[in-house]
Amino acid sequence: MTHLRPVPVADSPTWRLVYASTSLIEAGPGAFRAEIADILASSARNNRLLTLTGVLVHNGSRFMQLLEGPRECVHFVMDLIRADTRHERIGVLIDERAEVRALPDWAMAFLTSRDKELSHLSPDRLETKPSAEILEGLVTLSERCSEMSVPLEPPPGG
Amino acid sequence: MGLSSVSAYARRLKGKTQIDTTQLQFLNLEELEKRYGDRWPQVRGRIIETCESFISRRIRPEDLLLRAANGFIILPDPNREECAEAFTRRIKLDLEKFFLGTDYLKSLRLSAETRNIALQDLFSALESEAFGRAEAEHAAARACVDPPAAPLPDFxxxxxxxxxxxxxxxxxxxxxxxxxxxxxxxxxxxxxxxxxxxxxxxxxxxxxxxxxxxxxxxxxxxxxxxxxxxxxxxxxxxxxxxxxxxxxxxxxxxxxxxxxxxxxxxxxxxxxxxxxxxxxxxxxxxxxxxxxxxxxxxxxxxxxxxxxxxxxxxxxxxxxxxxxxxxxxxxxxxxxxxxxxxxxxxxxxxxxxxxxxxxxxxxxxxxxxxxxxxxxxxxxxxxxxxxxxxxx
CATH class of the missing domain: 3.20.20.450 (EAL domain)
Structure with missing residues (x-):
């Protein structure tokens, strides 16, 4: 299957999308490390070209991701994620126009049991909250999980 | 290259999360070493110094030039407008022309590539302690739903x-x-x-x-x-x-x-x-x-x-x-x-x-x-x- 990658256009509205999904990454030795490396590498490659920013949070069993950027680029990546066999039970929580981006770059954060003070922001708890709280929670995670995050370059003019 | 230049460069990098570097590597120093025999240490020093001087005249004062094991790394000024690939191509071409016109450098071969430092950050994250914890917790979470995975035997x-x-x-x-x-x-x-x-x-x-x-x-x-x-x-x-x-x-x-x-x-x-x-x-x-x-x-x-x-x-x-x-x-x-x-x-x-x-x-x-x-x-x-x- 060939995906035609959209090119960001100047007058495209800035869009915000948040989804939550169950991680289907296997538990065998090396599997998690390899799949996360794949996600990081493709994010490094694509997000710059698509001028996307946001954060991807993983807490052992669930993913939650905030994507912000031109509408067609956000929806293009969401379509890729829907077809990605690493995710199941995908639920879109926020899909709306944004005046400004909540996050200026892209990061990935791993929330573990050691981050007790952030446990109320784990994907399985956050996804039951209203949109504003979800967004606030993801921004907090991206800022406070600096040890675990992998910042990428902000998009040009983002 | 003094520490002050490095720290000044580091200050300019503040807020940036990645940078494209130009990496220049001499490919056949071993061949030249055989050819020059005992004179090699002097010749090698001369090659490095000549090239360093040549490159430093072709980069901006805000760029940082570092010596590496078999070549050089150029860290560009974060605000440079010329794209990294074009810069790398230009430096490589200039150096190769320079080699052709200089007797003892004629047979020197060079590789030049643009390398993105953010990828190194990705690598580091994959080896971090936090990632190790996340991996263990992922395995524990999957243990409830997956059949147990075959472990890696001791060796x-x-x-x-x-x-x-x-x-x-x-x-x-x-x-x-x-x-x-x-x-x-x-x-x-x-x-x-x-x-x-x-x-x-x-x-x-x-x-x-x-x-x-x-x-x-x-x-x-x-x-x-x-x-x-x-x-x-x-x-x-x-x-x-x-x-x-x-x-x-x-x-x-x-x-x-x-x-x-x-x-x-x-x-x-x-x-x-x-x-x-x-x-x-x-x-x-x-x-x-x-x-x-x-x-x-x-x-x-x-x-x-x-x-x-x-x-x-x-x-x-x-x-x-x-x-x-x-x-x-x-x-x-x-x-x-x-x-x-x-x-x-x-x-x-x-x-x-x-x-x-x-x-x-x-x-x-x-x-x-x-x-x-x-x-x-x-x-x-x-x-x-x-x-x-x-x-x-």
């Missing part, structure tokens, strides 16, 4: 001497992981269960690398043998498996352990040349010299022309008669490798007959039970004469 390392016939010395040892599974001894990549797939092979290679680096550090000495660490071609073939391995190498070996080489194993001899070149290129990014497992009887050397492998390791057949019958073909094979700057080692020499037949066929290096016994730890380089009266 220990053995060090096999590779004897160089010309010098009569052992200066290189290849590492062989060994494990006892269900009462049967298993070697190398037979250890990871096949049900684990490529991820398990990668994890095995990571664990071998970590153990090998630790053993090398524990036995570090200026005269220690170089160590060839096995890595399966499947670990290097795809980005998702190669990235964690490279992260592991960066964390445990790069700049911390000297004299390491990667030994690419399992590469299909009929793989396309482009795949071979890519895989060996990835290995070469980590260690300056690489070894590659090969089958002397079925390998097509032309497919390896751009692979820049230093030593091919070929397992000797159990039947010495086969080597004797095909001696001419093996001589042609070895001559072809030598023409492309590589050498071949004959491994698994079970008897001195293998060594003799291999020597007649043009092999340069030998390993196996008949050469020397396996060691439990890295050795210092030593003299050996397996064909002499005190052989193993």
């Amino acid at each position: 220990s390392l053995r060090f096999e001497s590779i004897w160089t016939m010309r010098t009569g010395h052992v200066a290189l040892q290849r590492i062989l992981p060994f494990s006892v599974i269900d009462g049967v001894g298993s070697w190398g990549h037979q250890i990871p269960p096949s049900s684990g797939g490529d991820a398990m092979v990668m994890e095995f290679d990571r664990q071998v690398l970590i153990s090998a680096a630790a053993a090398a550090r524990a036995n570090d000495a200026p005269s220690r043998c170089a160590l060839a660490i096995p890595v399966h071609f499947r670990t290097l073939a795809s980005v998702k498996h190669r990235l964690p391995y490279m992260a592991c190498f960066k964390e445990h070996a790069h700049g911390r352990v000297s004299g390491l080489m990667l030994h690419v194993c399992g590469l299909p001899m009929d793989a396309p040349a482009s795949v071979i070149t890519e895989i060996t290129g990835v290995a070469r990014n980590m260690t300056r010299r690489i070894l590659c497992e090969a089958d002397a009887f079925s390998m097509r050397p032309d497919r390896f022309d751009d692979a820049r492998v230093d030593i091919f390791t070929c397992a000797a057949p159990a039947d010495i008669g086969l080597m004797e019958r095909r001696e001419v073909a093996l001589r042609v094979f070895n001559a072809r490798l030598r023409r492309s700057g590589a050498m071949a080692a004959l491994t698994d020499c079970r008897s001195l007959g293998h060594v003799s037949a291999g020597a007649a066929a043009g092999f340069a290096h030998f390993a196996g039970d008949s050469v020397d016994r396996l060691k439990r730890q890295p050795e210092k380089a030593y003299r050996l004469d397996p064909l002499g009266p005190q052989g193993p």
Whole structure:
């Protein structure tokens, strides 16, 4: 299957999308490390070209991701994620126009049991909250999980 | 380059999360070293200084020029408008023109590439303690829904001497992981269960690398043998498996352990040349010299022309008669490798007959039970004469 990658256009509205999904990454030795490396590498490659920013949070069993950027680029990546066999039970929580981006770059954060003070922001708890709280929670995670995050370059003019 | 320049550059980088660097590397300093002999230290110093002066006149004052092992790294001013690829192309072209017009630099060959430092950050994240915790918690979470995954068996390392016939010395040892599974001894990549797939092979290679680096550090000495660490071609073939391995190498070996080489194993001899070149290129990014497992009887050397492998390791057949019958073909094979700057080692020499037949066929290096016994730890380089009266 060939995906035609959209090119960001100047007058495209800035869009915000948040989804939550169950991680289907296997538990065998090396599997998690390899799949996360794949996600990081493709994010490094694509997000710059698509001028996307946001954060991807993983807490052992669930993913939650905030994507912000031109509408067609956000929806293009969401379509890729829907077809990605690493995710199941995908639920879109926020899909709306944004005046400004909540996050200026892209990061990935791993929330573990050691981050007790952030446990109320784990994907399985956050996804039951209203949109504003979800967004606030993801921004907090991206800022406070600096040890675990992998910042990428902000998009040009983002 | 003074520390003040570096710190000034670091201040300009503040807030940036990645930067494209230009990396310039001289490719054939070893050839020049042979040519200049005793005069080499002076000539090398002159080459580096001349090039440094040449490059520094072609970059902006805000760029940072650093000397590297065999070349230079240029960290561009974060606000530079010229794109990194164009900058790299320009510097390379200028330098090559300069080399052509300068007598003692005419034969110098140069590689130039743009490397993104943010990717290094990705690598670091994959080797972080936090990532290790996340991995363990992921496994615990999946344990509720998945059948238990096959674990990676425990293994220990053995060090096999590779004897160089010309010098009569052992200066290189290849590492062989060994494990006892269900009462049967298993070697190398037979250890990871096949049900684990490529991820398990990668994890095995990571664990071998970590153990090998630790053993090398524990036995570090200026005269220690170089160590060839096995890595399966499947670990290097795809980005998702190669990235964690490279992260592991960066964390445990790069700049911390000297004299390491990667030994690419399992590469299909009929793989396309482009795949071979890519895989060996990835290995070469980590260690300056690489070894590659090969089958002397079925390998097509032309497919390896751009692979820049230093030593091919070929397992000797159990039947010495086969080597004797095909001696001419093996001589042609070895001559072809030598023409492309590589050498071949004959491994698994079970008897001195293998060594003799291999020597007649043009092999340069030998390993196996008949050469020397396996060691439990890295050795210092030593003299050996397996064909002499005190052989193993």
